Amino acid sequence: MSSSDRQIYVITLADRVHPESIIGQLQSCGLEVKELLAALGQIIGQGSEQAAAQVRALDAVISVDAQRTYRALGDQ
Amino acid sequence: MFSTHAPRTAATEVPDRFVLIFDAPDASTPGIAAAAREEEVPRLLGEQGYSISEYFPTLGIAVVTSKADQLEDFQARCAGHRLPPAVVPELIYRILPESTAPKDSYADTAQFTWGLQAVGADVSTLTGKGINVAVLDTGFDAAHPDFAGRTVTTKSFIQGEDASDGHGHGTHCIGTSCGPRTPKTGPGYGVASEANIFAGKVLGADGSGSDSTILAGINWALENKCEIISMSLGADVKTVHPPYVTAGRRSLELGSLIIAAAGNNAQRSAGNPGFVGAPANSPYIMAVAALDSQLAVADFSAQALGTEGGEVDIAGPGVNIYSSWPEAKGYNTISGTSMATPHVAGVAALLAQSSGLRAQELWDRLVADARDVSLPAKDAGAGLTQAPSTPES
Incomplete structure (x- = not known):
């Protein structure tokens, strides 16, 4: 798998699921955990679309979304 | 007797x-x-x-x-x-004084920007003191002389860049939300002039960033108990991005209100009203439109989407806004829903200080207190944000 196939994903966890508790499951799916956002209950991870599909199937996961980009909204 | x-x-x-x-x-x-x-x-x-x-x-x-x-x-x-x-x-008995009906046209003066006048911050005794305001943007010129002595916390979420502002946009937005009302030179331009500043750099010097940097910035703001999170950023996509639905909801649950720019994708003069983009189209994030100094909706200011969360919730001054700028230039006058957003964030800080309200209650009060400027809700939401003038007893 080339590095270009690997995307950054935002993994949003169900309420009351602590990010640290699910790291092992995400790694088992082939996702590399980049950052835990404990207050938000989200995890930033990197992996293939196949890995993302496996993560989506986990009970503790609400959504897995490919990262988007944003820009500053001035000057017009 | x-x-x-x-x-x-x-x-x-x-x-x-x-x-x-x-x-x-x-x-x-x-x-x-x-x-x-x-x-x-x-x-x-x-x-x-x-x-x-x-x-x-x-x-x-x-x-x-x-x-x-x-x-x-x-x-x-x-x-x-x-x-x-x-x-x-x-x-x-005396003749009653003339009605002090609000103006419908503003201009910068030697004392205050038109934006501060329009939201009523020029006559407010409130300053946002004790309120933590996070501005997630391109960083901050913390050495700007107008911010000497202020409580400032900075953090960069951009790999390879420190928290300084290599763009200017972040320093401008922080100036509007939390800058001084009586700087040594020029007009007062900051709404919440004594708020605690949390400058999270989530956009790089090129003015762009990603979910991973922005969500990390929100998470940092929540960890620092910021009551207000101002985000003058967006992407021109109509679909709601699920991570911000959760981020907005969880922020409200934790006592923080996220305020975001509706978007600059309209060109109303050419018949294109645009649409509220992400992340402002999250149902739990307050979307801000931009007005000009005549209180007309700005040509570029995005219109409501017609979907849940895609509403414009409120409006702020967003055309030809004077504020702080990094380094030698010192100040700049620019336009965008980016500039309207920190006006609302600053007003939210004053209201949080005045009323003690937080999160959803703060949202509701901001909307209730907005001034009807006779614009459709799809363009300006509840209307022009208005600062409380004095503390609530």
Whole structure:
């Protein structure tokens, strides 16, 4: 798998699921955990679309979304 | 006995002048007879030494000059004749001042930017003191002289860049939300001039960033108990991005309100109203439109999507906004829903300080207090954000 196939994903966890508790499951799916956002209950991870599909199937996961980009909204 | 303590009014009392009302004590009692008003009352007044030139028999009302003890004696005499008068001090009335209707056109002055005037921050005694405001943007020029002595916390979420502002946009937005009202030079431009500043760099020097940097910034703001999170950033996509639905909801649950720019994708003059983009189209993130100094919606300001969360919630000044800028330039005047957003964030900080409200209650109050500027809700939401003028008791 080339590095270009690997995307950054935002993994949003169900309420009351602590990010640290699910790291092992995400790694088992082939996702590399980049950052835990404990207050938000989200995890930033990197992996293939196949890995993302496996993560989506986990009970503790609400959504897995490919990262988007944003820009500053001035000057017009 | 009588009291000279009249109900509180704008009128002032005239010393030693009283109005005597000869009438029934309440609505259930018949009024005094015409004969008594026309003959007995003026006789009693004259016997007491009062002038009857200011007695109006049709009304049964006299205005007299008297010392208080003399008046008490007169009241006792009248009571013996079953004609007890009600007594109130004579008041001076004045022409009511002209209505202070809000203006519908603003301009920068030597004292304040037009934006501060339009939201009422120029006359507010509130400063946002004690409120933590996170501005997630391109960083901050923390060495800017207008921010000397302020409580500033910075953090960069951009790999390879420190928290300084290599773009300018972040310093401008922080200036509007939290800058000074009385800088050493130029007009006051900051709404919440004593708020604690949390400058999270989530956009790089090129002005762009990603979910991973922005969400990390929100998470950092929540960890630092920021009551307000201002995000003058967006992507021109109509679909709601799920991570921000959760991020917005969880922020509200933790006592923080996220305020985001609606978007600059309109070109109304060409018939394109645009649409509210992400992340402002999250149902739990307040979306801000931009108005110009005539209180018209800005040409670029995005319109509501027509989907849940895609509404425009409120509006702020967003055209030709003067604020701080990094390094030698010092100041800049720019436009965007980016500039409207920190006006609302600053007002939110004042309201949080004034009312103690947080999160959803703060959102509701911001919307309720907005000024109706006769624009469709799809363009300006509830209207122009308005700062509270004084603390709530």
